[in-house]
Amino acid sequence: MARPLIAEIDLDALRHNYRLACECAPESRSVAVIKADAYGHGAVACARALEDIAPAFAVACIEEAVTLREGGITAPIVLLEGIFTADELALVDELGLWMAVHSDWQVEALLAHRPARPIPVWVKVDSGMHRLGFSPERVEAVWQRLSAAAEHARDLHLMSHFATADLEDIGYFERQMARLDSLAQRLGAPLCLANSPATLARPEAHGAWNRPGVMLYGSDPLERPNAVTLRFAPVMTLRSAIIAVRELPAGEPVGYGGRWLTPRPSRIGVVACGYGDGYDRHARDGTPVLVAGKRTAIAGKISMDMLTVDITDIPEADIGSEVVLWGRAANGLVLPVDEVARHCDTISYTLLTGVLPRVPRRYHGQS
Known part of the structure; x- marks a missing residue:
């Protein structure tokens, strides 16, 4: 069994985004x-x-x-x-x-x-x-x-x-x-x-x-999106899985320092991904993630090899459920890397370039 964290790279999306750049400036070479x-x-x-x-x-x-x-x-x-x-x-x-x-x-x-x-x-x-x-x-x-x-x-x-x-x-x-x-x-x-x-x-x-x-690479660099950026396709999907589930009563601390307290009886999913993989340790509570194709959020500080998410409202989520840190989920829902970056007080460039070598890249599409 391999650790479930991978960076999936969609080369067809890369080509699509390059063509958008050419479409923006048909008289230029890109x-x-x-x-x-x-x-x-x-x-x-x-x-x-x-x-x-x-x-x-x-x-x-x-x-x-x-x-x-x-x-x-x-x-x-x-x-x-x-x-x-x-x-x-x-x-x-x-x-x-x-x-x-x-x-x-x-x-x-x-x-x-x-x-x-x-x-x-x-x-x-x-x-x-x-x-x-x-x-x-x-x-x-x-x-x-x-x-x-x-x-x-x-x-x-x-x-x-x-x-x-x-x-x-x-x-x-x-x-x-x-x-x-x-x-x-x-x-x-x-x-x-x-x-x-x-x-x-x-x-x-x-x-x-x-x-x-x-x-x-599908990241919108503009202060306000325009008609072209809305057509971007995400190239990297940082994908992992839940490796453990904790059932906790209200008022329990989660993670280092106990920064996040369960506001109600909660289910917490432990995900194989952390700052040792390049995920930003500055991610705030509430940073979005996709679990089983549904939006939820980070709950607690990021650890070196793991992070924790609130899956209380996703009853079908369990050990092995897909977790998308950014990119496209199996059901097609997209979590933009730019949105994650804003919750980390950074920009998409740092998240994308920060994914470390121990995270395998898996390529599909044009090669």
Whole structure:
């Protein structure tokens, strides 16, 4: 008998969500962002599922690109943070990668390197996020330098990242967009700007390339859902089962610290899943779960290997009953990962990427 906790990955849902990204921006090409092991879903499996419809993939670092190449992925791969040391350029060259440049030292390293073929380069602009990128005042000089180095760099694009594209208040987004539009017009540069929120809700940011990420996995990044996000399909279902049932009178504490007290005579289900699997220990009492295809809630603090749920109003629930921590239950009911994240005072990204290796991934659909 195996422990019942699994992360079930629906590759058909992944393809569906990618097509939604393309539908949002039919004049753009959409690079599928599969950094952080495809947001916890398995980068190689997800890339294989998308490789016939996605023209390129994006990762954070060269180690992630190597994993994809070793997994047989031949499509272009963009290094969103570029190189971290100059000696990585040999591998960029060997693997046929594309790369962002965001710092002077990266430009100098690229111009000192002698690639077998020119490397496609995306020049990152700090338009207001203030993490990586050249200031708008310096970009033109960098662009001209790289444009003149045809033996080193080719297919130059301007890229940037939005700080507030997910918000209904678009004031800061508009300021960033104005800076980027001005630069693009001066340089005649193709753009790669739109992350998931901008892909979904800011058509003025759609460029030659867009970079949909978390939306591919069925998570809604917007402050308020729109018509497209309502069509998302969950890709990961974190599924387990009840392994024990406790019958308790009213007023009994459950779990560490006795945080939750039974408000009435209660049935408590013990579930094989805990923070040692990546489920968020900050989940509050009342965090939703699905048991036997019905909604109920967490009751008590999350333990390392177990958590407890109130099944008083689900009399059919017993040992072996299905528990869905997020995703789709066997009866089709969906518990969005975004809803669970709100109860944990976090975002879906942390839940999805936080599912630990001891949780087996089980894939179905396109592969």
